[in-house]
Structures are given as C-alpha cells and as structure tokens.
Amino acid sequence: MNDIKKDNTEEKILVAAQKVFIEKGMDGARMQEIANEAGINKALLHYYFRTKQKLFEAIFKMVFRNILPNLMEMVYSDLPIETKLERFIEGYIDMLWKNPFVPTFILKEMNRDPQFLATTIQGSGIRPDEIIAMFKREMEAGNIRKMDPRDLLVNILSMSIFPIAAKPLLSIMFFDSNSAEYSTFISNRKKTVKEFILNSIKP
Amino acid sequence: MNDIKKDNTEEKILVAAQKVFIEKGMDGARMQEIANEAGINKALLHYYFRTKQKLFEAIFKMVFRNILPNLMEMVYSDLPIETKLERFIEGYIDMLWKNPFVPTFILKEMNRDPQFLATTIQGSGIRPDEIIAMFKREMEAGNIRKMDPRDLLVNILSMSIFPIAAKPLLSIMFFDSNSAEYSTFISNRKKTVKEFILNSIKP
DNA sequence: AAAAAGTTTAACCAAATGGTTAAATTAAAT
DNA sequence: ATTTAATTTAACCATTTGGTTAAACTTTTT
Numbered sequence: 377m378n379d380i381k382k383d384n385t386e387e388k389i390l391v392a393a394q395k396v397f398i399e400k401g402m403d404g405a406r407m408q409e410i411a412n413e414a415g416i417n418k419a420l421l422h423y424y425f426r427t428k429q430k431l432f433e434a435i436f437k438m439v440f441r442n443i444l445p446n447l448m449e450m451v452y453s454d455l456p457i458e459t460k461l462e463r464f465i466e467g468y469i470d471m472l473w474k475n476p477f478v479p480t481f482i483l484k485e486m487n488r489d490p491q492f493l494a495t496t497i498q499g500s501g502i503r504p505d506e507i508i509a510m511f512k513r514e515m516e517a518g519n520i521r522k523m524d525p526r527d528l529l530v531n532i533l534s535m536s537i538f539p540i541a542a543k544p545l546l547s548i549m550f551f552d553s554n555s556a557e558y559s560t561f562i563s564n565r566k567k568t569v570k571e572f573i574l575n576s577i578k579p
Numbered sequence: 580m581n582d583i584k585k586d587n588t589e590e591k592i593l594v595a596a597q598k599v600f601i602e603k604g605m606d607g608a609r610m611q612e613i614a615n616e617a618g619i620n621k622a623l624l625h626y627y628f629r630t631k632q633k634l635f636e637a638i639f640k641m642v643f644r645n646i647l648p649n650l651m652e653m654v655y656s657d658l659p660i661e662t663k664l665e666r667f668i669e670g671y672i673d674m675l676w677k678n679p680f681v682p683t684f685i686l687k688e689m690n691r692d693p694q695f696l697a698t699t700i701q702g703s704g705i706r707p708d709e710i711i712a713m714f715k716r717e718m719e720a721g722n723i724r725k726m727d728p729r730d731l732l733v734n735i736l737s738m739s740i741f742p743i744a745a746k747p748l749l750s751i752m753f754f755d756s757n758s759a760e761y762s763t764f765i766s767n768r769k770k771t772v773k774e775f776i777l778n779s780i781k782p
Numbered sequence: 783a784a785a786a787a788g789t790t791t792a793a794c795c796a797a798a799t800g801g802t803t804a805a806a807t808t809a810a811a812t
Numbered sequence: 813a814t815t816t817a818a819t820t821t822a823a824c825c826a827t828t829t830g831g832t833t834a835a836a837c838t839t840t841t842t
Contacts, residue, residue: 620821623820623821626820
C-alpha cells in the first residue's frame with residue numbers, strides 16, 4: 377500500500393512551498409525557507425522536487441487548479457442566469473478573500489512562461505468556450521441583453537478579483553489602512569457586484 | 580547651471596531601472612542588468628543610488644505617479660458625468676495598454692512595505708475623497724443611481740486594469756494566445772466598459 | 783536476521799549577487 | 813596652468829543561494 381512517511385513528507389513540502397511561494401513569489405522564495413517551513417532540511421527538498429523550478433511548477437499548477445472551481449458550475453447547472461451569477465460571485469469572492477495572496481501570485485507569475493501557462497490552463501478543467509456559449513444562449517433567449525459574452529465574463533472576474541489583489545492600495549485609499557473596514561467593504565461587494573452586473577445586463 | 584553629464588546619467592539610470600524593475604520585479608531585477616541597460620557599470624549605479632532598495636523606491640514612486648493621471652481630471656472638470664467617465668475610461672485603458680507591465684508591477688510590489696506605499700500614495704496627487712465626493716454629488720443630483728461610490732470607483736478601476744494585468748491568461752483562454760486579437764478585444768473595451776458602466780448606473 | 787530499498791541529514795561547492803574601494807580620468811573653479 | 817571637485821572604471825569581497833554528495837538511519841522485503 378502507499379507509504380505513509382513519503383506521502384506525509386511530500387504533503388508537508390507542498391503545503392510549505394505553497395505558503396512561501398504565494399507570499400514571496402518564485403524569485404523571492406528561498407528553498408531554505410520552504411524546508412524550514414516544512415520542518416525538514418534542504419537536501420530532502422531537492423530529493424523530492426529536484427529543482428526549485430520543478431517545485432514551483434507543481435505549486436503553480438496546484439494553486440491554479442483551485443482558483444476557478446465554482447466557475448464551471450455556472451455551465452453545468454440548470455438555474456436561471458441571475459441565480460447562477462449570484463452564486464458564483466458570492467462563492468468566488470468568499471474563496472478569494474480566504475486566500476487573498478492567491479490572485480496576486482497568479483498575476484505575478486503568469487508572465488514567466490507562456491507555454492507552461494497554456495498547458496496549465498488546459499489541464500485545469502476550465503472550458504472558456506462553454507462559459508461563453510452559455511452566456512450566448514442566455515442572450516439569444518432574451519434573458520440578458522446582447523453583448524460580447526467575453527466582456528461579460530471578464531467584467532465579472534475583474535470586479536471579483538481586482539479589489540482583493542489591490543487590497544493594500546485600496547485599503548489605504550478608502551479606509552486609512554483599517555483592515556476591518558476593508559473586510560466589510562469586500563463582504564458587501566458580494567451583494568453590490570451582483571447588483572451592478574444584473575443592472576447592466578438587463579435585456 | 581545644472582551639470583549636463585550628471586542629469587544625463589541619472590536620467591539614463593532611471594529609464595533603465597524602470598524598464599528592468601517593471602519587467603522583472605524587485606526580486607528578479609539585477610543591478611548588473613540595470614547597469615548594462617543604462618550603458619554604465621555597476622559601481623556607478625551604486626554611486627547614484629546607493630542601494631538597490633533606494634533605486635527601487637525611486638522607480639516605484641515614479642511609476643506610481645504616472646499610473647493614475649487622468650483620474651483627477653474627473654473631479655476638476657465640469658462635464659456631465661457620462662462624458663467624464665467616457666474620457667477617463669478611454670484614456671486610462673489606452674495608457675495602460677501602452678504600458679502593459681505597469682499594473683502587474685504595482686500589484687506585485689504593493690505588498691512589500693505598507694508604510695512606504697502609504698506615503699507614496701499621499702505624494703501622488705490622488706485624492707480619493709474628492710473622487711468619492713464627486714460621485715456622491717452626481718447621485719444626489721439624480722444623475723446616477725444611488726450606490727456606494729467606492730464600489731463605483733473600484734468597479735471602474737477593476738474593469739480597466741484587470742484585463743490588462745491578466746493578459747497572458749485571458750489571451751490564452753479566449754484567443755489561443757493570438758496577440759492581435761487580444762489587442763482589438765482591449766481596444767473594443769474602451770467602448771463596452773463605458774456602456775457596461777453607464778447601463779448599470781442609470782438612475 | 784540479513785539484504786535491499788527508501789528516507790534523512792550535515793557538510794560542502796560553485797555561481798551569482800549586492801555592494802565597496804582605490805585609483806584613474808574628466809570637468810570646473812581659481 | 814594648477815588645484816579642486818565630480819565622474820567613471822576595474823578589481824575585489826562577503827554573503828547568499830540553488831544544488832550535490834556521501835554517509836547514516838529506517839523501513840520493507842526476502
């Protein structure tokens with residue numbers, strides 16, 4: 377059967393590496409820090425993941441796979457579009473707010489290797505075409521106004537992701553760095569973003 | 580009078596450092612690369628800007644000062660709100676598209692030192708309160724529907740900035756990495772984002 | 783129990799990197 | 813023209829960092 381020790385250590389490494397990479401980025405992360413965080417030493421790290429690059433790619437894929445989970449539910453469920461959007465926006469903002477460094481991490485490291493990014497997306501289960509097609513159907517059925525469905529998707533993602541990625545900036549600009557106030561601001565956005573979008577796509 | 584040589588060299592350094600820092604970030608940038616890019620050697624770099632940190636801070640401030648230029652025009656001009664928004668969105672997306680690495684750079688490095696970020700914002704000429712107050716006036720005058728004015732501003736910034744910061748991802752998802760198609764997508768957004776917003780804030 | 787395979791560690795290495803220094807060259811002031 | 817100040821360079825240094833190695837310890841297999 378599967379070896380307990382091995383899985384355990386590999387798991388510990390992945391957790392530690394995820395934490396450090398997300399916080400510091402590929403360039404800022406140190407293998408030593410990851411080893412410390414995992415409670416092992418550096419040589420063992422290289423034993424499991426031969427190079428920093430390979431470890432980084434494993435983490436990037438992991439993080440990316442978790443970054444757009446409930447997006448495809450919009451396609452595969454059979455609810456009215458308003459409900460779909462409501463559920464996605466709410467769930468998505470909630471998820472991001474629990475992992476506030478993830479958006480910046482993805483944006484940061486996205487430019488590193490376009491080929492690697494492409495295969496990562498392909499292996500992630502996201503099917504942009506199907507989301508676009510779903511929006512198109514809703515437009516043709518007259519449930520929402522006609523527009524470029526890609527714009528609609530991008531606008532939803534923008535308004536959900538950006539305010540969390542730009543937290544340090546926005547929280548200074550609007551709330552004098554008061555973290556609690558920024559938290560309620562984001563929480564309220566689960567409602568206001570939904571309204572803003574529904575308002576704009578009324579047929 | 581001012582020394583030609585000095586100004587010249589300092590200017591060359593700033594241009595070179597801006598290019599390298601924006602592309603590689605603080606951690607990824609190398610002083611040697613900046614020196615090469617400026618056509619000087621490393622020691623001279625340290626002669627002008629004692630440390631990498633100081634040079635980085637100078638660049639960050641420079642870049643930040645240029646990142647939100649036409650934002651305050653919305654406050655200080657006397658046009659109808661629709662025109663204000665139209666001009667800002669158009670000008671802003673244009674400017675960002677010409678400097679596509681800037682948004683990611685700012686988002687990347689924003690988390691480094693909150694105190695430094697705060698003073699940089701204060702010295703940037705941006706007055707969030709005044710923008711908010713302007714939106715409030717428009718709401719009270721019945722020109723746009725009532726909502727949290729901060730949400731309105733954040734939504735505008737989100738839809739303008741995010742699609743450019745996330746270009747590598749979105750251009751793969753929607754256009755199979757075709758750069759020209761992504762370019763027209765962004766160009767079209769100058770119109771569609773404006774429509775999307777005006778649609779949503781109709782009183 | 784002995785052998786084999788898998789796991790862990792400390793010590794080490796070469797390359798890269800931010801930063802320094804002392805001397806040389808150039809420009810400005812007297 | 814000579815002194816003085818500013819500018820530029822090559823060589824150097826200490827530290828950090830990703831990565832290796834050989835040996836030791838554990839676990840599994842036979």
